[in-house]
Amino acid sequence: MERHQRVVSRVASKVKEYFTRKEAFRISHGSTNSTRPSLKNRVVDISELNNVLKVDTTTALVEPNVPMDRLVEATLPHGLVPPVVMEFPGITVGGGYSGTAGESSSFQYGFFDRTINSVEMVLADGEVVKASEKENADLFRGAAGAVGTLGITTLVELQLIQARKFVKTTYHPTTSVAQAVKKVRTQTENQQNHYVDGILFSKDHGAIITGEMTDEIPTGHEPQTFSHAWDPWFYLHVESKTKDVSSPVIEYIPLAEYMFRYDRGGFWVGRSAFSYMSFPFNKFTRWFLDDFCHTRMLYRSLHASGESNRYVVQDMALPYPNAEKFIDYTNDTFDIWPLWLCPLKQSPQPTMHPHTKGELKDDQMLNIGLWGFGPKDRKQFLKMNRDLEEKLGELGGMKWLYAHTYYSEGDFWKQFDRKWHEQLRAKYRATTLPDVHEKVHVDVEKLEKLAKDDWGLWARSIWPFGGFWGIWKAIQSGDWRIPKNSTWRWR
Numbered sequence: 001m002e003r004h005q006r007v008v009s010r011v012a013s014k015v016k017e018y019f020t021r022k023e024a025f026r027i028s029h030g031s032t033n034s035t036r037p038s039l040k041n042r043v044v045d046i047s048e049l050n051n052v053l054k055v056d057t058t059t060a061l062v063e064p065n066v067p068m069d070r071l072v073e074a075t076l077p078h079g080l081v082p083p084v085v086m087e088f089p090g091i092t093v094g095g096g097y098s099g100t101a102g103e104s105s106s107f108q109y110g111f112f113d114r115t116i117n118s119v120e121m122v123l124a125d126g127e128v129v130k131a132s133e134k135e136n137a138d139l140f141r142g143a144a145g146a147v148g149t150l151g152i153t154t155l156v157e158l159q160l161i162q163a164r165k166f167v168k169t170t171y172h173p174t175t176s177v178a179q180a181v182k183k184v185r186t187q188t189e190n191q192q193n194h195y196v197d198g199i200l201f202s203k204d205h206g207a208i209i210t211g212e213m214t215d216e217i218p219t220g221h222e223p224q225t226f227s228h229a230w231d232p233w234f235y236l237h238v239e240s241k242t243k244d245v246s247s248p249v250i251e252y253i254p255l256a257e258y259m260f261r262y263d264r265g266g267f268w269v270g271r272s273a274f275s276y277m278s279f280p281f282n283k284f285t286r287w288f289l290d291d292f293c294h295t296r297m298l299y300r301s302l303h304a305s306g307e308s309n310r311y312v313v314q315d316m317a318l319p320y321p322n323a324e325k326f327i328d329y330t331n332d333t334f335d336i337w338p339l340w341l342c343p344l345k346q347s348p349q350p351t352m353h354p355h356t357k358g359e360l361k362d363d364q365m366l367n368i369g370l371w372g373f374g375p376k377d378r379k380q381f382l383k384m385n386r387d388l389e390e391k392l393g394e395l396g397g398m399k400w401l402y403a404h405t406y407y408s409e410g411d412f413w414k415q416f417d418r419k420w421h422e423q424l425r426a427k428y429r430a431t432t433l434p435d436v437h438e439k440v441h442v443d444v445e446k447l448e449k450l451a452k453d454d455w456g457l458w459a460r461s462i463w464p465f466g467g468f469w470g471i472w473k474a475i476q477s478g479d480w481r482i483p484k485n486s487t488w489r490w491r
C-alpha cells in the first residue's frame with residue numbers, strides 16, 4: 001500500500017502541474033485496446049500501477065493497470081473470480097472502468113463498472129478522492145465510461161464471486177438471424193446460464209453459446225481448450241461444431257480458457273491479417289504464426305500498421321426488436337461476417353455507456369460486434385461510417401466509445417445527458433481535460449493532413465509495408481512472451 005501511495009502522489013503532482021498550466025493531458029498505461037488514433041504528446045504515465053494489492057473472500061483491491069489475465073491469475077488460487085472478465089486478456093481494470101467494457105455475463109451483471117464497489121481517483125487538479133455509491137456517488141457513476149475525462153482512476157475495489165473449475169458450454173445452432181436474436185434473449189432468461197453470447201457466421205448459420213459454471217465433467221468428456229498453439233480458434237471451432245446439425249452440442253471448457261476463448265484470433269479479426277498479407281489461412285499456418293495471433297499482438301500490429309484507419313471495429317448496442325433490421329443493413333452495406341451477439345444489461349441513467357433510445361424501453365439490449373475491413377477509399381469509408389451512425393440512431397441504438405466515432409459534436413451529445421456530464425466536469429474541476437467528444441471523435445481532416453506531411457504514415461499506407469511495420473513493432477513490444485508465461489492456461 002505504501003508503494004501504491006507513493007506512485008499515486010507522483011501521478012497527482014504531475015496532474016497538478018498540467019492543471020496549473022491549464023494544459024490537457026492523456027493517460028498512458030503502456031497498451032490499449034482502442035482503435036482510435038492516439039495523438040499523444042502530453043502524457044501522464046500510470047504504467048507502474050499494475051498490482052493486485054489484496055484478495056479477500058468477496059473483493060479484490062486492484063490497481064488500474066492490471067490486465068484481465070493477471071487479475072484472474074491472482075483471484076483463481078483463492079477459488080474466486082470477478083463476475084465480469086473481458087474476453088481480451090490485455091484489457092485493463094482502469095480501462096474497463098473508464099471505458100465501456102462488458103462480456104457474456106453482462107446480461108446478468110451489467111458493464112464491468114457495475115461490479116466495482118469503489119474507486120480511488122486523481123482529479124484534474126491533482127486532488128486524490130474516493131468514490132463509491134456512498135461517497136461522491138455522482139463521480140463514481142459519471143466517470144464510468146467517460147474515458148478519463150473526469151480524472152485518473154488509480155485504485156479499484158472489485159467484487160468477486162465463487163469460481164468453478166469448468167464451464168459447461170452449449171452451442172445452440174441457429175438457421176436465421178431472427179431465430180438467433182430470439183434465442184439469445186430467451187437464454188438470458190434461463191437462470192442456470194452464467195454466460196450467454198452468440199456468433200452469426202452468415203444470415204443462415206449461427207450459434208448461441210451458453211455457459212454454466214460447474215466443478216464436474218461427466219465421464220466421456222475431455223476438457224476442451226483454446227489457448228495452445230494447436231488448439232482451434234474458438235469461432236472456427238464453434239462454426240464446425242454447429243454446421244449441419246440441428247441439436248445443441250455440449251462441451252466442458254476450463255473456466256479461464258472459457259473467459260479468454262476469443263483471445264487467439266482476436267474473435268476473428270486475426271483472419272484479416274492473413275488476408276492482408278495474402279498468407280494462406282489453415283491449421284498449420286495458424287500454429288506457425290500463433291505468437292502473432294493473440295489479441296495483444298494483433299492490436300499492436302493493427303495500430304502500428306496504420307490499417308486501423310480503414311478497419312471497421314464497432315460494437316453497437318440495440319433494442320432487441322430492431323437487431324434483425326440492423327443486421328440486414330450491415331449485410332447490405334458492409335457485408336462483414338461473422339457478427340458477434342452479446343446481451344447486455346442497461347446501466348442506470350444518466351450514463352456515458354451505450355444505451356437504447358426511443359420507445360422500446362427494456363432492461364436488456366443486444367450488442368452487435370461488426371469488425372472487418374471497410375473500403376480503401378477514405379471518403380467512402382467515412383460516408384459508410386457516418387451512415388452507420390445515422391442508421392444506428394434511427395433504430396434506437398448506440399455505439400461503444402472505444403472505436404472510431406465520426407459524429408459531429410451536436411449529434412454526439414444528442415445521445416447523452418450533456419448538462420449532467422458538464423456539471424460533473426465543472427464540479428470536479430475537470431474542464432481543463434479534453435471532453436468525451438474531443439477524445440473519441442476521429443478528426444478526419446487532421447488525420448489526412450498528418451498522412452500527407454508524415455512520410456512514415458504515407459509509406460505505411462503502401463501494401464505490404466504497413467503490415468511488415470506492424471509486425472515489427474509487435475515483435476519489439478515483447479508481448480508475444482505473455483501467453484507463454486500465463487498460468488491461467490489449462491495444462
Ligand SMILES: Cc1cc2nc3c(=O)[nH]c(=O)nc-3n(C[C@H](O)[C@H](O)[C@H](O)COP(=O)(O)OP(=O)(O)OC[C@H]3O[C@@H](n4cnc5c(N)ncnc54)[C@H](O)[C@@H]3O)c2cc1C
Nearest residue numbers: 032033034064086092094095098099101102147148153402
Ligand atoms: C477491438 C476491440 C475489441 C474489444 N473487445 C472487447 C471485449 O471483448 N470485451 C469487452 O468488454 N470490451 C471490449 N472492448 C472494449 C474495451 O473493453 C474498452 O475499450 C476498454 O476501455 C479498453 O481498455 P484498455 O485497458 O485497453 O484501455 P485504453 O483503451 O487504454 O483506455 C480506454 C479509455 O479509458 C481511459 N483510461 C484508461 N485507463 C484509465 C485510468 N486508469 N483512469 C482514467 N482513464 C483511463 C483512456 O484514456 C481511454 O480513453 C474492445 C475494444 C476494442 C477496441
